[in-house]
Structures are given as C-alpha cells and as structure tokens.
Amino acid sequence: MSDLFSAAGLDPAPPPGPEPASPGHRPLADRLRPQTLGEVAGQGHLVGPDGSLTRLLAGGTPGSLVFWGPPGTGKTTVARLMADRTSLDFVAVSAIFSGVADLKKLFDDARARRRAGRGTLLFVDEIHRFNRAQQDGFLPVMEDGTVTLIGATTENPSFELNGALLSRSRVLVFRALDAEALGDLLARAEALEGRALPLAADAREALLGMADGDGRAALNLAEDVWRAARPGETLDAARLVAVLQRRAPLYDKKQDGHYNLISALHKAVRGSDPDAALYYLARMLDAGEDRLFLARRVVRMASEDIGLADPQALVVANAAKDAFDFLGSPEGELAIAQAVVYLATAPKSNAVYTAYKAAMALAKQGGSVLPPKSILNAPTKVMKREGYGEHYRYDHDEPDAFSGQNYWPEAIGRQSLYRPTERGFERDLGKRMAWWAERRRERGDG
Template sequence: MSDLFQAAGLDRGAPRPLADRLRPQKLDEVVGQDHLVGPDGALSRLVDAGSLGSLIFWGPPGTGKTTIARLLAGVTKLRFEQISAIFSGVQDLKKLFEAARGRRATGEGTLLFVDEIHRFNRAQLDAFLPVMEDGTITLVGATTENPSFELNAAMLSRARVMTFRALDEEAIGKLLVRAEEAEAKALPLDGEARASLARMADGDGRAALTLAEEVWRSAKPDEVFSAAELQDIVQRRAPIYDKAQEGHYNLISALHKTVRGSDPDAALYYLARMLDAGEDRLFIARRLVRMAVEDIGMADPQALVVANAAKDAYDFLGSPEGELALAQTVVYLATAPKSNAVYVAYKAATALAKEHGSLTPPKTILNAPTKLMKREGYGATYRYDHDEPNAFSGQNYWPEKLGRQTLYQPTGRGLEARIGERLERWAELRRERGE
C-alpha cells in the first residue's frame, strides 16, 4: 500500500523523520562503514566483481544495514523485497519465494532483506536454504546479535557475514552536518554539547538524527544549549544492552578480565556500564565471588569474605546505596594479589579423581568402628598430628596405587608466598623422616 502512495506522489506532504529524509541514495554516501563500502571495502569488491551472494549483516542499530541492503539491490539490478522476522512466518516466506521464482523465470533476480533474522526459529531458517542454493533469492539478513550464537550452521555456511561497526564521533559529526544542510540551520549547541550529543547517540546514526530533531524542536530563537542543558532537554538513549544476549556477556567478561588484570579504574568503568544498563546487581555480586575464588584465591583469602559481604550489603541496603559496596569490592579484588593456584589444583584433582576411579584410602586413616575392621588394621598406625613434633606427622594419606601427588602449587604472591614456605618445610620434614 505504501508503494502505491509513493507512486502516486501522495506521500510527499506527509511528515518524515529526519533520519528517513537523509537516508543515503548512493553507497558512497554511507558514513562509518568504509571497511564495507569504501573504495577497497568488502562489499564494494563484491559489487565490482558482479557476484554478490547471500549475506548476513551483523552490527548495532542505526549503522546502515537496511540502507546498504537497499542500495545493493539497486546497483546489482535486483528486485528489493523487505520483511521483518518479527512479523513474518513460514506462509509469508512461501509467498515471497513463489514470487521470486516467477521473477527469476523472466530474468529478474530478487534481493530479500530480512530484518531481525535472528528472530526466526530453526525451521524457518531452514526454509531459506533451498532458495539460497538455487539462486531464487539473494538473501541479506540483518541482526544485532552474534550470528555464531543466533543462526544455525547451515545458513552460516551459505552466507557471508559482514560486520557493521558502531558509528564513531567523526561519522556522527558528518551526519549532523548533513542534517544542518538539509534543515538550512545550525544545531543550537555549543561545542561541548555537540560532542555530548554524538556520545549520547551511542554509535547509532538514526538516534543521532532523532536527538538533533529534538534539539531543534526545543530551541527558542537565538538559544544555544550547553552540555548540561542538553541533558535536561533530551531523553538520554538507553545503552545497547540485552541481559540475555551478547552485550551482557561482553561486559561481564570485560569486568572479570580487568579485575584479573589488576586495573581498578577499568574495572570500575565496566561495573558502571553494567549498572547503568540495568544489570541484575546480584548477578554482578555472584560474579565477584567467583573472581575472589578463581583469580585471587589463597593469595588473599579475605577477598572471598569481602565479596560475600558486598552481596549481603547490597541485600541490606538495596539500590543505589548498596551499589557502592559492589564498587568497593571491585576495587579490592582488582588491587589484591592474584593467584589461580587453587583453581588449577582443583581442576587437576577433579581429573585425577575421574581417571583413577574408586581407590580406597590407606588403612592408616580409615576409622575402625567394628572389631573386624580393627583386626583388618584399619587406623592401626594412624598418628595424631597434634601430638607430633611441629604438629606434623608427615604420614602418607594417598591411596597406595596412586602414590603421593602434588596438585596445589602456591605462587609467590600475597599470602601464598608464606604458604609456599610452609609447604616446603613440611616436605623437608617428610624427607628427613623418610615418609
């Protein structure tokens, strides 16, 4: 129906958002994706070679995925068809494929653009495979989610993934200049406010132009806004973050690795990012406990106490006061001495236990609650360590078939340096006693 209105020219007087009016008409007008559509870009090379093939466009919102798909159809002389996986089902796909087959019979190809393609289930994705293979359609699927996780292997084997990048401040700046040229007036922002608006867009060109429209609507004649005033005027765009998807895993991974890497400033930054995006505070608290045992361990056993206390403090105080306890713990963990010796030893112990099965401990350390067990020698030669010199007997506790093993090897950092000295002294006593 919209195509009929456009053909009749009836849509010309209808209000159109600035982002729609400034949609590029040529590939070289697209900003921020030079690695794809620049002179040596991946898509430019495909177009020059005359062989497009099916593609998956992966990247954040507002980076030009739909626009580039439409422009590719134009330069390759393919019929452009667009659907959204949110509103389409198998019956819709069948109709599209039949129409594409009809066009193909007359020598016209079809570029089918599928927005939010990751929303299709496996059966729906499989429906594309035959028509991709026989050339009925050239598929261009767009997704904001990692295709490795969201699309099946069969589709990925038939389509090339093109990664779109969030627009940097320079690219956003170019869009704002175009907007000013289209509106024939400057944005009423001082330099700091202009830079702040670009940051608010969070790499999304469409969001940048929407924010610009809001600024123009809000400004009185000759009024120029500062960065602080801009914050009051526009509703700040929510960060790109889905607690069930990649953004969630990217930021928690970044937080964990910066703590492990002993960078408290970067760790606080990623913590703030997650809190700002609305992440579950108790999920963060649980991850901090994991960091304490996995990356600090016996180098500073107090780290586990601090991490658990932060969880309790947040439970007690709630937001926003309890978030300071999480921040304090992040700093504590990031600045603590690091050791994964317990983590490594535990994995080694697990592997050893699985490999050797149900070996019986030595009789020395087995209880003898019955006369029969006493006659069998259970516990007969056990030596009570507290009664031994240095409170250390040095007796062998390992199954006879396995022999003594060394799993835990402390580092020379933090408390583990002293623990290592203690273990070496005990090993020396064993050697002296021939144990």
C-alpha cells in the first residue's frame, strides 16, 4: 500500500517508483496531502469540529470502523491521520494484493506489538475484495483488541461485508466532494503553484464536473491543464474537453453506481417526474449501461407502476424495446427515452402488482384445492356422475352476458384481490367490477 496521499483527503495512488528527490517533481496530490484531519476537504460531517469521527477520537480509541465512499474522498488519509492521533502503529494492506498467508503474518506482528505494549491500527483498502472466509479471519483479532480495524470500501458494506464483521464495526460514510470542496482544492493547488489555472469560467466548471467528486482526479486534471496549455492560452470548456479528453463518469455497471441510478430512474418514473427520469436515464446511457437492460426495466415499470391505469404503457414500453432492437445505438435510445417520458407522465397504479402478489400468496397457502365442479369439464361418464360440469351457466347465454356464478373453490371462498384505483383507465374498470358485484348479489352469489 502506498504512502502517497492526495490533497485534501484523497486516497493514495500506487507510486510508479522511488520518490523523486526534488519536491517540484512530486505529484501535486502528494504535495497537497493533508497534515491534520482539519485539512481534509469535503468531509466536515466526519472530521469537522462536531463531526462523527472527531467525537469518537475525543473519547480515545474509536474502535473498529468501516469507511464507505467513492474514490478520492480521503479514506486512506483519514486512517493514517487517525493513527497519529491515537498513537497506534499504522499498518496498511490492500485486499487486492493480499491473501490468507499475508493476513496471518500481519496478525502475528500485531500480537507481538501488543505484547510490547503497542497497539495496531490495521487499514485494509478494498476490504470488500476479501471473501467471506477471509473476512471472518479478522473477527478474533478485533474481539481481543489485537488490532483496531479500519476497512475502506467503495461498495455498499451491507451487501459486501459479513454481518459479523459489520456488527463489530461502525460504518462512516465518506461523501463525494461537491463543487465547493473541489473548488477549494483547486485554489490550494494554484496557491502552491503560484499561478492560476489557464481556464475560462466555463472550463473551470467543466473541470470540476470531470472530476466527478474525486479530489485526486481534480488535482491530476489540474496538472494536465498546466502541462497542456500553451503560454498565454486560456482554455474554454470545449477546448478543455478536447485537450484533456473526457474522464469517464464514476459508474460501475455491476455495482453500486448501477443499482443506485436504476433505482433513481425507477422511482422518478413512479413519482411522475419525467425530467428527473430523463436525467437518470441519460446518466446511465452516458456511462455505457446496457441499453437492453434499461429497456427491460422500462417494461417492468409499465407493469409494476402503471398497470391498467394506462394499458398502453406496456405497449409503448415493448415498442421501445423493439425499436432499439431494430435501430441500435444511438438512434434507438430515443425510443427508450420516449417510453420513459410516457411512463413518467402516465397515471399510476400498482393494483395489478399488488393483486398478483396476493394471489401468489393465496395459491401457496391454499394448496391443491379443487375448483367448483360446476366449472370443470366432464369428458367421461364417471366425471359426469360425480357432478363435473353440472349446473354450469354459459355466460354468453345469460342476460348482459354475465351469469354471476361462483368460480372460487369452496374451501377458500370468494376473495377480493384486484382493487382498481380511481386513476386513468382503472376508474372505468372499477365501475365495471362494481356493476358485476351488484349483479352477483342480485343473483344469489354474494
């Protein structure tokens, strides 16, 4: 694990080799690394005067912690500075490059320190990379105080870490740096360099967007700007993008970024906000999300959240999927966007979704009960003698083409599962069902 720190609380990047002797040749992120917790940018809720971590440290050794947050937010830096505050020996290891044998040696060394009267703060970067069995290996040394564990992860610890490990730790959430924190970081870099970034106002804003909440990335981009700009040149936003090339958005199509954004898209559609829905759709498209995954999710939204309040919703969603299949990218993406807007502006109902879940629960609970014999076919004489098909009433021969007979098993009785809302087309369905219910009462099947 590298000792290289980025400025204002950024995680270290692996060093390419021995550190240059001249400070002027050291990376900007290294030269701006925080020397105190108070210098860590963008994490005031943790290290500010009333921050969670500040309070924990005021009480002595804070206990084992899990740092959860995106890259470049200061997890490693804060861990090392904590060791300085608590007089613990700092040991760092990466789960990517470590195995069981490495952990065993670390634990043995920590036990030796403990016998000598020194504690160990063990920082494990990318702790979610360890499998369940390896994570369990930390439990004994955490319980007996051999190590104070600080695990850093970019993934949701609720999904990626053992419950036993989480129960012995406190999760602290590191936030992506906002525009103000990134701007302060650039100002510190300019002060250190003794020169302003050759950027127009729109280019400076674009650079902050490219950093995507990652302070180390912001400083690396700043260095690239100083290297690339010609003497006397001031870059506007378009020129900045051309010179630097655009940094990919922070988005892992199989992990938190994927699930967070698809959740946001789905809820924006459900909440009838077409603008927010389009924004999250664009975020996912821009990050390279599988277009057919998005199309499938839109089809699901049509059934789950619109249902029969607008029966056309499912038709539009399926048509969008077919249009993308036909046109491909990027032209077909507009059809998905059209479906998203249609669904977001459609009347909402989860009545079918709710009824389906209730029907499944009833089917599992009720078992293999026989439907009424009157509605069963009787292809054999034996079945006819048993009453199969007896007294069946053919609805098309009844007044209003409605017999009102019972279709429910006697062991269960009539149930009410689908309850249409008063929104959209379901308002008409509700009136129709109420009329049928009244006819049943009149004809003796209440």
